[in-house]
Amino acid sequence: MTQTNRRFVLASRPSGAPREDNFRLETVPVPDLAPGQILVRHHYLSLDPYMRGRMNEQRSYTAPQPLDEVMIGGTVGEVIATQSDKFAVGDHVFCMGGWQDYSVHAGDAPGLRKIDTSRIAMSAYLGAVGMPGVTAWYGLNAICEPKPGETVAVSAASGAVGSMVGQLAKARGCRAVGIAGGKDKCDYVVRELGFDACVDYKAAGEPRQLQAMLREATPKGIDGYFENVGGAVLDAAMMRMNAFGRIAVCGMIAGYNGEPIPMAFPQLILAQRLKVQGFIVGEQPGVWPKALAELAAGVAGGSLKYRETVAQGLEATPGAFLGLLKGQNFGKQVVKLV
Amino acid sequence: MTQTNRRFVLASRPSGAPREDNFRLETVPVPDLAPGQILVRHHYLSLDPYMRGRMNEQRSYTAPQPLDEVMIGGTVGEVIATQSDKFAVGDHVFCMGGWQDYSVHAGDAPGLRKIDTSRIAMSAYLGAVGMPGVTAWYGLNAICEPKPGETVAVSAASGAVGSMVGQLAKARGCRAVGIAGGKDKCDYVVRELGFDACVDYKAAGEPRQLQAMLREATPKGIDGYFENVGGAVLDAAMMRMNAFGRIAVCGMIAGYNGEPIPMAFPQLILAQRLKVQGFIVGEQPGVWPKALAELAAGVAGGSLKYRETVAQGLEATPGAFLGLLKGQNFGKQVVKLV
Numbered sequence: 052m053t054q055t056n057r058r059f060v061l062a063s064r065p066s067g068a069p070r071e072d073n074f075r076l077e078t079v080p081v082p083d084l085a086p087g088q089i090l091v092r093h094h095y096l097s098l099d100p101y102m103r104g105r106m107n108e109q110r111s112y113t114a115p116q117p118l119d120e121v122m123i124g125g126t127v128g129e130v131i132a133t134q135s136d137k138f139a140v141g142d143h144v145f146c147m148g149g150w151q152d153y154s155v156h157a158g159d160a161p162g163l164r165k166i167d168t169s170r171i172a173m174s175a176y177l178g179a180v181g182m183p184g185v186t187a188w189y190g191l192n193a194i195c196e197p198k199p200g201e202t203v204a205v206s207a208a209s210g211a212v213g214s215m216v217g218q219l220a221k222a223r224g225c226r227a228v229g230i231a232g233g234k235d236k237c238d239y240v241v242r243e244l245g246f247d248a249c250v251d252y253k254a255a256g257e258p259r260q261l262q263a264m265l266r267e268a269t270p271k272g273i274d275g276y277f278e279n280v281g282g283a284v285l286d287a288a289m290m291r292m293n294a295f296g297r298i299a300v301c302g303m304i305a306g307y308n309g310e311p312i313p314m315a316f317p318q319l320i321l322a323q324r325l326k327v328q329g330f331i332v333g334e335q336p337g338v339w340p341k342a343l344a345e346l347a348a349g350v351a352g353g354s355l356k357y358r359e360t361v362a363q364g365l366e367a368t369p370g371a372f373l374g375l376l377k378g379q380n381f382g383k384q385v386v387k388l389v
Numbered sequence: 390m391t392q393t394n395r396r397f398v399l400a401s402r403p404s405g406a407p408r409e410d411n412f413r414l415e416t417v418p419v420p421d422l423a424p425g426q427i428l429v430r431h432h433y434l435s436l437d438p439y440m441r442g443r444m445n446e447q448r449s450y451t452a453p454q455p456l457d458e459v460m461i462g463g464t465v466g467e468v469i470a471t472q473s474d475k476f477a478v479g480d481h482v483f484c485m486g487g488w489q490d491y492s493v494h495a496g497d498a499p500g501l502r503k504i505d506t507s508r509i510a511m512s513a514y515l516g517a518v519g520m521p522g523v524t525a526w527y528g529l530n531a532i533c534e535p536k537p538g539e540t541v542a543v544s545a546a547s548g549a550v551g552s553m554v555g556q557l558a559k560a561r562g563c564r565a566v567g568i569a570g571g572k573d574k575c576d577y578v579v580r581e582l583g584f585d586a587c588v589d590y591k592a593a594g595e596p597r598q599l600q601a602m603l604r605e606a607t608p609k610g611i612d613g614y615f616e617n618v619g620g621a622v623l624d625a626a627m628m629r630m631n632a633f634g635r636i637a638v639c640g641m642i643a644g645y646n647g648e649p650i651p652m653a654f655p656q657l658i659l660a661q662r663l664k665v666q667g668f669i670v671g672e673q674p675g676v677w678p679k680a681l682a683e684l685a686a687g688v689a690g691g692s693l694k695y696r697e698t699v700a701q702g703l704e705a706t707p708g709a710f711l712g713l714l715k716g717q718n719f720g721k722q723v724v725k726l727v
Binding site: 285302303312314316324325 | 619623640649651652653654655656658660661662663664666667669
């Protein structure tokens with residue numbers, strides 16, 4: 052019996068903010084397996100800001116998402132058929148399955164790996180114990196290089212990446228300060244995640260007010276800053292950087308739809324001898340095993356907390372993605388299929 | 390017989406561009422030497438862009454130049470009296486003597502050192518074999534980290550720092566590309582200093598034209614960029630940066646009088662995974678001996694070339710400094726006193 056697979060393909064490229072009609076739902080048969088392949092039924096899809104960049108035509112650090120092909124993305128699920136001696140039916144796996152119900156992979160496909168769901172929820176492998184967690188781990192340790200007693204700040208602090216940055220910084224003996232949008236997110240960041248302070252950028256009417264709020268939250272300045280947002284938030288953080296501060300540039304979501312996001316005071320890079328460095332965690336394969344081991348231990352043991360926004364059903368995927376780009380999610384955004 | 394010393398003190402702080410009346414010429418007696426001290430007669434004063442920052446009230450990476458005190462600066466000259474067993478009359482020395490005819494130093498004063506003028510002109514110790522040369526050496530090697538076959542670009546390419554950056558990059562097997570103001574400077578950079586190309590930013594009517602000229606001069610992109618200027622020049626360079634490029638931020642003279650110099654496209658830091666790092670060479674004492682040894686060997690042997698603009702007489706100092714800030718000098722700006 053041939054199974055039916057529903058999938059979202061990229062139908063058109065957005066100009067400015069993406070819309071739901073940039074995606075098209077298709078129904079296609081699940082292909083038969085060739086030798087060495089496995090069939091995975093997705094339980095959860097991951098939605099991440101980087102997908103916005105892939106929707107553009109121009110080449111960035113990777114090739115663009117091709118039109119009329121299934122939207123890329125990380126997925127977790129269960130092996131339901133196998134022609135590979137590396138995987139058994141019933142195995143739980145992470146794979147780059149994309150926005151669809153099922154995906155077929157060679158047993159040695161890049162990124163494909165078994166996951167242990169006995170102590171960690173399957174969906175966490177898309178967030179705290181997955182790419183976002185490793186992103187936080189790498190940017191913090193390799194670029195922000197926090198030392199005990201220093202102050203680490205992070206924007207989008209309640210998100211999948213930011214929430215891990217602050218918790219890992221706390222574990223390294225730092226003062227952790229978040230920047231997030233809205234009182235609920237800030238309260239969560241401080242009360243649940245244990246950050247020392249969190250600044251609500253939506254409560255700041257204008258840049259000077261944001262700067263004043265951040266000054267109050269960082270009385271000893273900022274030594275390591277982890278950037279997910281850009282624009283006025285980055286400007287405010289830069290004005291608080293101490294001498295020899297380090298800024299890890301992980302994302303600049305404020306400019307993902309083509310908005311100008313100039314850096315107001317680049318002369319601070321000189322005056323404070325800052326290091327500002329961009330990175331893509333997929334280019335750092337060497338750190339993944341160590342990072343994942345620490346993240347898994349923290350999540351399993353309860354010392355690393357995370358929160359998810361769960362959209363229900365494949366049809367909800369485009370809407371959930373557009374909400375993510377507007378900051379409507381709270382914590383890691385996933386789509387539950389099963 | 391008491392000698393007379395003429396000196397320039399900072400009379401007032403500039404708002405916007407400095408003027409000659411920000412400085413005041415005074416005549417004072419040369420003090421008697423205490424035990425351990427030496428008296429140096431200055432032959433040359435150094436003029437450098439960093440002095441502009443010291444004229445401001447607000448603290449930057451160092452304390453401001455105090456009002457009514459002699460303007461700071463590097464000097465070279467001859468020991469004409471000594472109460473120190475480390476120095477003899479007739480020794481040639483580098484010292485932080487400031488804008489004046491004479492200076493008194495403890496024999497162990499920071500920065501004070503003998504210089505060998507048998508194979509290297511005394512004034513070169515203010516430029517190619519001094520702070521500017523070490524600045525070039527450090528920013529290039531420690532931050533730009535050039536590899537053979539890569540492209541290194543530098544702004545203010547005919548200046549004391551930029552001229553060394555390109556020549557050192559060539560010696561390391563790189564393509565060296567300069568950015569300078571005016572045809573004469575660009576011709577000098579290519580024909581005399583041996584850069585592979587030089588872009589005349591003054592010949593570009595608008596940013597897009599500068600970008601096009603730089604694109605032509607850097608067909609394989611830029612891997613290491615050494616910034617002395619900021620503003621539109623930095624924007625154009627950033628648009629040519631290759632993946633994993635390194636930008637050493639040494640100066641942003643375009644903004645030294647308070648002009649806004651926003652960085653137009655900070656998202657390139659992420660898209661190209663750039664490292665952008667500011668530095669102050671005085672904070673890197675460990676590199677000076679090695680850097681000075683290489684620079685001295687290159688200058689003495691003729692492989693490292695430099696050019697000077699020499700103002701005549703102490704009275705010319707403020708005017709020469711204002712000219713330096715406007716790019717009116719060609720190569721290292723010094724003032725000849727003897």
